[in-house]
Amino acid sequence: MGKTLAEKILTEKSGQDARAGDIVIAKVNVAAFQDGTGPLGVRQLQKMKISKVKAPKSIFFLDHAAPSPRKELSNDHILLREFSRKSGATLSEVGDGVIHQRLVETFVKPGDVVIGGDSHTCTSGALGAFATGMGSTDVAIGMAMGKTWFRVPQTFRIEVEGRFQPGVLSKDLILYLIGQLGADGATYKALEFGGPTIDRLSMESRFVLSNMAVEAGAKVGLIASDKKTKEYLKSQGRIRDWRPITPDKDAEYERVIRINADKLVPQVAFPHTVDNTRPITKAKGIKIDQVFIGTCTNGRIEDLKIAAKILKNKKRASHTRLIVVPASRKVYLEAMKLGLLEIFVRAGAIIMGPGCGPCVGVHQGVLGDGEVCLSTANRNFKGRMGNPKGFVYLASPATAAYSAIMGKISDPREIMAQKKPRRRR
Amino acid sequence: MKLKGRVWKFGDSISTDLICPGRYFHLRSNLPELAKHVLEDADPEFASKMSKGDFVVAGNNFGLGSSREHAPTIIKLSGVSAVLAKSFARIFYRNAINVGLPLLECDTDKIDEGDELEVDLSTGIIKDKTKGFELQAKPLPRAMLNILQDGGLVAHIQKHKDFKLD
Numbered sequence A: 001m002g003k004t005l006a007e008k009i010l011t012e013k014s015g016q017d018a019r020a021g022d023i024v025i026a027k028v029n030v031a032a033f034q035d036g037t038g039p040l041g042v043r044q045l046q047k048m049k050i051s052k053v054k055a056p057k058s059i060f061f062l063d064h065a066a067p068s069p070r071k072e073l074s075n076d077h078i079l080l081r082e083f084s085r086k087s088g089a090t091l092s093e094v095g096d097g098v099i100h101q102r103l104v105e106t107f108v109k110p111g112d113v114v115i116g117g118d119s120h121t122c123t124s125g126a127l128g129a130f131a132t133g134m135g136s137t138d139v140a141i142g143m144a145m146g147k148t149w150f151r152v153p154q155t156f157r158i159e160v161e162g163r164f165q166p167g168v169l170s171k172d173l174i175l176y177l178i179g180q181l182g183a184d185g186a187t188y189k190a191l192e193f194g195g196p197t198i199d200r201l202s203m204e205s206r207f208v209l210s211n212m213a214v215e216a217g218a219k220v221g222l223i224a225s226d227k228k229t230k231e232y233l234k235s236q237g238r239i240r241d242w243r244p245i246t247p248d249k250d251a252e253y254e255r256v257i258r259i260n261a262d263k264l265v266p267q268v269a270f271p272h273t274v275d276n277t278r279p280i281t282k283a284k285g286i287k288i289d290q291v292f293i294g295t296c297t298n299g300r301i302e303d304l305k306i307a308a309k310i311l312k313n314k315k316r317a318s319h320t321r322l323i324v325v326p327a328s329r330k331v332y333l334e335a336m337k338l339g340l341l342e343i344f345v346r347a348g349a350i351i352m353g354p355g356c357g358p359c360v361g362v363h364q365g366v367l368g369d370g371e372v373c374l375s376t377a378n379r380n381f382k383g384r385m386g387n388p389k390g391f392v393y394l395a396s397p398a399t400a401a402y403s404a405i406m407g408k409i410s411d412p413r414e415i416m417a418q419k420k421p422r423r424r425r
Numbered sequence B: 001m002k003l004k005g006r007v008w009k010f011g012d013s014i015s016t017d018l019i020c021p022g023r024y025f026h027l028r029s030n031l032p033e034l035a036k037h038v039l040e041d042a043d044p045e046f047a048s049k050m051s052k053g054d055f056v057v058a059g060n061n062f063g064l065g066s067s068r069e070h071a072p073t074i075i076k077l078s079g080v081s082a083v084l085a086k087s088f089a090r091i092f093y094r095n096a097i098n099v100g101l102p103l104l105e106c107d108t109d110k111i112d113e114g115d116e117l118e119v120d121l122s123t124g125i126i127k128d129k130t131k132g133f134e135l136q137a138k139p140l141p142r143a144m145l146n147i148l149q150d151g152g153l154v155a156h157i158q159k160h161k162d163f164k165l166d
């Protein structure tokens, strides 16, 4: 019997025949922390008197509170900087960018096992890496020992065919899927995305799918490493890191879910759960106080290009604030070179430094009581943007940009469909 | 080991944002202070009303969302003796075991707020003393049980110098 992507990678990294349900101890290639989970991890290591890291790439990212809005967090940053220096870990400084964007740009390669003290570590799965979020103690011990234990997950194969209508993006696909599965529909499972539509998708669009796998409860969101992966790594100056990884044809899947992209319409997740998704037609007209374009889900250059195309020579609605946060320094620089930042500023946006920005309610763009935000992030839980009395809706960067102009949730197909439609298949 | 206490009942989908809100991010290195806000966005008065030894009882997918280990850590720190739910989110589950917070997966529908429970962790038997019925929780996977019995992952590694899961 053949193997799924999850089984293949864990077989290689554990040195035993890893099958769904088995417990394996696997080598860890990349162990990562962010500034919210790192301090607890470091203290656990200190408690165990461990001062050196063993995972080949051990990295601390200062991104959630970057730059720090208060002294307590500045002190956490000091702790992480000092520990990195002494332990041999790498430090990603304030302004370098969000953990998951930095990981895919610079650190992760196909076939790696990646553990991160952040639930969206699954983002790197789009590169064909077994990448999963864990708590501080697990990551700290994985970082120190260069290995960790896993239960090999059963896999749901998500098979997608057809072409997106103009105005529909991979964000709409994943929101739709989470709506179908429910927030716990894939708990403990691996999602494996494939099929003709996925083959055609850019890496940037693929990252969106893997990023949100955890919102259906999944452990990983995997995509085969193929030509697109190779092109992407090449564009990042890392062609040597590429190698192909595909699931076996006769791999055993617990479920196969088929989706036809032709029929998909833009989706919106309503407050306060990610699986509360509805087609845009049900959301149209909801007045919004703030639009946020950014995060490890949709703060990449492809997203900013789409948003800039819509916002070019337009203005945000007078009652709607617009916040744009490039996910990394690299993305920021590229947006600058392409003139996207000027388009945003002229449209009335405020651009903030690379990082998580307002995503997790630490600082910047905190909602007022009763305020509504349309965000390109991956979570809309109550209190998520710093105020339990705020309301967060999730959508694609196209929906977000167009809605910022209209001042209410609006269907981006209204403007993007005007383009000559691409010939089908 | 037998645990006794009163029930605080919560619904489905209690996220880590509800358990440990992002706006207290700056308190993450000050756990006793952070624990004063435990479950605040699910029930603002929970931390002040509960007593040591009480149980948190919830519906489906308890602990979904972020990987913050602070969530199970402050539940434990606040004195909650165990969390009972119909199901748990994956990362929360593993974190809770790692920090030594007992979890019991069972059908919680018949348990109500204020009920007196007696829980035997070794057998997974839950007695509702108020209503007079018994429930059997799903057993923990062996790997998890080993870690919990050692007192969490740090203690487990210190004891065995490695993972010892079976």
Ligand code: SF4
Pocket: A064, A098, A099, A100, A118, A120, A295, A296, A297, A355, A356, A359, A360, A377, A378
């Ligand atoms: S951008 Fe948001 S979801 Fe992504 S790592 Fe940062 S806080 Fe988490």
